[in-house]
Every structure is written in C-alpha cells, then in structure tokens.
Amino acid sequence: MSVRIEGLTVGYGRSAVLQGVDLTIDDGEIVVVAGPSGCGKSTLLRAVAGLLPITSGRVLVDGEPVRGPSRERALVFQDDGLLPWRTALRNVELPLALRGVSKVERRALARSWLDRVGLAAFEKYLPRELSGGMRQRVQLARTLAQAPKLVLMDEPFGALDAQTRAAMQGLVVEVLRETGTTTIFVTHDVDEAVLLGDRAVVLGAGEVDVEREAILAAVMG
Known part of the structure; x- marks a missing residue:
C-alpha cells in the first residue's frame, strides 16, 4: 500500500x-x-x-x-490498549470477532500470531499477568492478525x-x-x-x- x-x-x-x-x-x-x-x-x-x-x-x-x-490502516499506540478482562488470545481475537470472522478461523489466526510473537504459552494469561513487553507483543499480534496493508x-x-x-x-x-x-x-x-x-x-x-x-x-x- x-x-x-x-x-x-x-x-x-x-x-x-x-x-x-x-x-x-x-x-x-x-x-x-x-x-x-x-x-x-x-x-x-x-x-x-x-x-x-x-x-x-x-x-x-x-x-x-x-x-x-x-x-x-491500523494504528498502534504506546498504550497497549488491551482489555483487562480478556485473555491474550481473546484480545487478539477481538477485532476479528467484530468483523464477523468465525470463531474457528479467528481462534486459529490469533493462535498463529501469538506463536509468531513468542507468546503461544501465554494465550490464557490476562494482561495484568504479562510484562509490558509481552503486552506490546499481544498488541502487535492483534494488529497483524487483521492483515492491515x-x-x-x-x-x-x-x-x-x-x-x-x-x-x-x-x-x-x-x-x-x-x-x-x-x-x-x-x-x-x-x-x-x-x-x-x-x-x-x-x-x-x-x-x-x-x-x-x-x-x-x-x-x-
């Protein structure tokens, strides 16, 4: 683009x-x-x-x-913007769910991107259980899972x-x-x-x- x-x-x-x-x-x-x-x-x-x-x-x-x-067009901020009551996996899934992507497809995409940023083992963790760098990696996964141009x-x-x-x-x-x-x-x-x-x-x-x-x-x- x-x-x-x-x-x-x-x-x-x-x-x-x-x-x-x-x-x-x-x-x-x-x-x-x-x-x-x-x-x-x-x-x-x-x-x-x-x-x-x-x-x-x-x-x-x-x-x-x-x-x-x-x-x-995806905007990434200094504040990770993760929802505190959703796990890392469900935070990555959220924008896909809002777009109507099926649960099976969005879960597979979210898991794929969490693995890509090195957080496959932390998918069930809440944001408060993650370090600042890990939360930023979740934000990056959430952004790229949407395939922005x-x-x-x-x-x-x-x-x-x-x-x-x-x-x-x-x-x-x-x-x-x-x-x-x-x-x-x-x-x-x-x-x-x-x-x-x-x-x-x-x-x-x-x-x-x-x-x-x-x-x-x-x-x-």
Missing part, C-alpha cells in the same frame, strides 16, 4: 500543528518519522489514519483520498526498558519485512530511527526539517 501526502496542514494559522507537509511512501516501505516532542509526529499519523480533519492538502492511500478510518506505529516502545525495547524493535522489523507491510513508525529516538527504517523523515515545528533529515539519512547510510 502506497501513501502520498500533499501539502498537509492540520490546524489553523499560528495554531497549525502541521504545515504543508509533503511525503511519499512506497508499497512495503518502512518509514520512520523522527523529531522532538510536540513537532506533530502523532498528528501526522492520526491524519493518515483518518482520525483528524485536514485543514488543507490531502492524504492519498493507494491513490484514494483518506476520508475516515479504514480496516486497511498499512501499519501506523506511535512510539509503541517508549515505556519499555532498554532490553525489552531492543527485543521488540528486532521483532517488529523481522515481522514487518516478512509480511511486506507498509509502515510509518513515529519516534523521537535517533538510534531507533536508524535501526528500524528504510528511510527517515524528520519533522520540526510541524514541517519537514530538510537539514536534519539529510544528516540522519547520512547516518543511516
């Missing part, structure tokens, strides 16, 4: 969070959007997801304008310790490349940008920071 952002502005006048952002992402590409807190990274993701009104410009996904949320990740590892974060970064890169899923990954961490992305885009004060982006591109080599 390709993404084309043309002259994207969100907000008005001096209160605009994004101003005239242009960005093209190819099918299957992992693009990291880096920049300091408050520069508009999360706003960009939500605009692509169809969750925010656009003041001017447009977002095209596979050539079609984004006019609202879609099952083909575009994954939007909003600093999903920001609350994890360094060791768990490194493990999750490796897992995400492996799985996303294996599935060929187009991905926009937001971070303020330069090391994470270098590790995860095919390419990095740097935002500063709501605009693409060309100078910093060139420096980061040179580091990524």
Whole structure:
C-alpha cells in the first residue's frame, strides 16, 4: 500500500500543528518519522489514519483520498490498549470477532500470531499477568492478525526498558519485512530511527526539517 501526502496542514494559522507537509511512501516501505516532542509526529499519523480533519492538502492511500478510518490502516499506540478482562488470545481475537470472522478461523489466526510473537504459552494469561513487553507483543499480534496493508506505529516502545525495547524493535522489523507491510513508525529516538527504517523523515515545528533529515539519512547510510 502506497501513501502520498500533499501539502498537509492540520490546524489553523499560528495554531497549525502541521504545515504543508509533503511525503511519499512506497508499497512495503518502512518509514520512520523522527523529531522532538510536540513537532506533530502523532498528528501526522492520526491524519493518515483518518482520525483528524485536514485543514488543507490531502492524504492519498493507494491513490484514494483518506476520508475516515479504514480496516486497511491500523494504528498502534504506546498504550497497549488491551482489555483487562480478556485473555491474550481473546484480545487478539477481538477485532476479528467484530468483523464477523468465525470463531474457528479467528481462534486459529490469533493462535498463529501469538506463536509468531513468542507468546503461544501465554494465550490464557490476562494482561495484568504479562510484562509490558509481552503486552506490546499481544498488541502487535492483534494488529497483524487483521492483515492491515498499512501499519501506523506511535512510539509503541517508549515505556519499555532498554532490553525489552531492543527485543521488540528486532521483532517488529523481522515481522514487518516478512509480511511486506507498509509502515510509518513515529519516534523521537535517533538510534531507533536508524535501526528500524528504510528511510527517515524528520519533522520540526510541524514541517519537514530538510537539514536534519539529510544528516540522519547520512547516518543511516
């Protein structure tokens, strides 16, 4: 799934969070959007997801304008968003159940993805019985079980310790490349940008920071 952002502005006048952002992402590409807190990274993701009104410009996904949320676009947050009363397996199953997927099929898919993220032995555990990294793996399984064509990740590892974060970064890169899923990954961490992305885009004060982006591109080599 390709993404084309043309002259994207969100907000008005001096209160605009994004101003005239242009960005093209190819099918299957992992693009990291880096920049300091408050520069508009999360706003960009939500605009692509169809969750925010656009003041001017447009977002095209596979050539079609984004006019609202879609099952083909999945948003992953720092907060895992798991329902505390549902087991890991049933959390992964939930969006499939809401789409009317049969119990047999959704259970098989959920188990397959829990196994893929290394949690096959924890399917009956409740979120409170899992570590932060394990809960994020459940969220990843839940997201990918829906077979989205575009994954939007909003600093999903920001609350994890360094060791768990490194493990999750490796897992995400492996799985996303294996599935060929187009991905926009937001971070303020330069090391994470270098590790995860095919390419990095740097935002500063709501605009693409060309100078910093060139420096980061040179580091990524």
